[in-house]
Amino acid sequence: MSLAVVGSIAFDAVRTPFGERKRMLGGSAVHFSLAASFFGEVRVVGPVGDDFGDEEYAVLHARGVNTDDIERVPGGETFFWRGHYDFDLNTAHTDDTQLGVFGDFDPKLSEASREAEMLFLANIQPDLQRQVREQCTGARLAGLDSMNFWIETARESLLKTVAGVDIIFMNDAELRMLTQEPNLVRATRKVMERGPRAVVAKQGEYGAALFTADGFFALPAFPLETVNDPTGAGDSFAGGFLGYLASQGESASGDDATLRRAMTYGSVLASFNVEEFGTERVQRLTREEIEDRYAALRQMTLLDEIPAAR
């Protein structure tokens, strides 16, 4: 299945206890598309400014990402985010956000993107997400990410957008906040009652859990001794997940075993993403390394049946 993503393309400044980068390529659509690119072609939709140059395009092109729908706005500036993390790497602290060209973003998708069979709506304003979803008449499966900021400031719009997609990717605190339900199992059911057929609860260093109408699957995060920068982990997860799912075709996309493998590829891509700053690690990642870590993660969760003789 063809795959498109709409989200931010950005420059990030990030400081963690383990280092700092003043200006590096980032943004949800970038992290998503690099992760998804290991499984097939992905089209990126989003605006950039004049400051987005050959060097940045080259990172995407090196991974075969289709950038035809990156809209370059003359005289504009690329979205900029500055943030830091303390030792609790689960929490990002935003120090500065400059929307730049993203402030006036009015998504007009090319025919190729509108006909993409799979669509990811990364974490942007929910009205924009819905607008894109409505344009993408070819999409047979749409995923969505969001965050606490939109739940607090655009709740009704977000709920409408949720109703129009198939798979939700949010962290568990956000799922609780969105549904006002403290129990995660009930929270995910409330989300599914609105339309989506699956909910992925992202749980940071604890991994992720997949809820469907009649199923539950959970996977730990790959244990890492070195986590340098968690920025983009969630988008890398979604990229690995949907990238793999797209590669399996539509018939497999509702299959429980396929979804579990998608969860695992998501987790693997996220684990590589956080090992270094920004896109540094994923840029030189290989499919072989991905498969090795998939096998390792499978081994780490493998459980025997109970022996017949107790």
Added chain:
Amino acid sequence: MSLAVVGSIAFDAVRTPFGERKRMLGGSAVHFSLAASFFGEVRVVGPVGDDFGDEEYAVLHARGVNTDDIERVPGGETFFWRGHYDFDLNTAHTDDTQLGVFGDFDPKLSEASREAEMLFLANIQPDLQRQVREQCTGARLAGLDSMNFWIETARESLLKTVAGVDIIFMNDAELRMLTQEPNLVRATRKVMERGPRAVVAKQGEYGAALFTADGFFALPAFPLETVNDPTGAGDSFAGGFLGYLASQGESASGDDATLRRAMTYGSVLASFNVEEFGTERVQRLTREEIEDRYAALRQMTLLDEIPAAR
């Protein structure tokens, strides 16, 4: 292997958003022994007061728990804990603690307890834990639980005690605090460098992870729509874990597959424990229910190998 536990035997008063109990049987040794009792006999060591009566003994005896080493102190009062939980059920708030007979507890174990082949040192003062460990010359495998309070007030003693046991059961925040190492993988390795050959990192609603010299295994918590009272979850986990391990004999106790099954039984027992208040659910639990939930949890974590054809 024969199994003994040293820890608190208590009356608890607990309030959660879902209900309240003014006075019920509790304590780490009680929760541990009830959970372990499904796999074989377990001896409880600890003091109680005059107020600990036939009704309380009956709960333990109904599950075949050996109470010969419960020391009844004439004129004394049983340990009392009062606490509450808000919607974040991962955090217990202590409102009152009355040590009672536990204040003067000077463990003198019977010969049978000293010769137990497996020993669990539940969360009590680390000097006392070490004193018990030293008396138990027959123990070939000892587990230990502790908490932030002892890390803050008796750190050096706790580190000495840790050095004398084989498996540590602590939550991940406590492992980080004990080792002053924010990365969990490194924290568990620092613990193992002091002696223990395995560390179980308890992660509340996220499950638990097992670290050994060359292995890692993680398991989600069984997803529950109803959690009424998390008190005793950690001790029920340790009881299921060590109870199962004891039932498999010494030769199996270092085997990776056996440890993974022990993790799963621990998780299953903890999940039943939290469904109702205190010991209510576990009192009427059956081995068949345990096996059913084991099978369900296995199903929820099952991951295919990657298909040969991608």
